[in-house]
Amino acid sequence: VMIAAYSTAPALMALLVFKQVNLSIQYGNAYESPFAYANLGLVLCGTVKDIESGYQFGQVALSLLTQLPTHVFRARTLMVVNTFVIPWKEHGRVSLPPLLEGYQSALETGDIEFAAYCAHNYCMQSFVIGKELIEANREMAEYSEVMRQFKQGVALTLNQVFQQGERI
Helix, strand or coil, rough: CCHHHHHHHHHHHHHHHHHHHHHHHHHHHCHHHHHHHHHHCCCCCHHHHHHHHHHHHHHHHHHHHHCCCCCHHHHHHHHHHHHHHHHHCCCCHHHHHHHHHHHHHHHHHCCCHHHHHHHHHHHHHHHHCCCHHHHHHHHHHHHHHHHCCCCCCHHHHHHHHHHHHCCC
């Protein structure tokens, strides 16, 4: 639901995130809590423009990944924090290894949607930070093929936009 809300009704997404975080605070953290805190970081950084608070919630999300058995939500949390939170305060290259970790974690748990999003965001960050273009193009082509095989059209289309941009 979070991806659909993010794409079509950002205000609804914020309400869902606030409810999830409120429940985590009220009743204790669950497997989904790191993803909820990561999404709160996204909302605070991207919508509210409270970068410091958003960054702190991103750090809470990452910290919980080491404390809870969150295998299913690991990739989702890593993708959100390293795509929508960390880059507000740190250089984009910091996000590359965690996005690859998220990709591997998603493949291991069968979360092909977020495997594709982690791969796309890894490629996008690589392009944006100025990775050597021949290497970036090779990686984009490899990940695009995986996205195509997994029938992840949204991530594939987004990835192809950056792949075409680097050819200009």
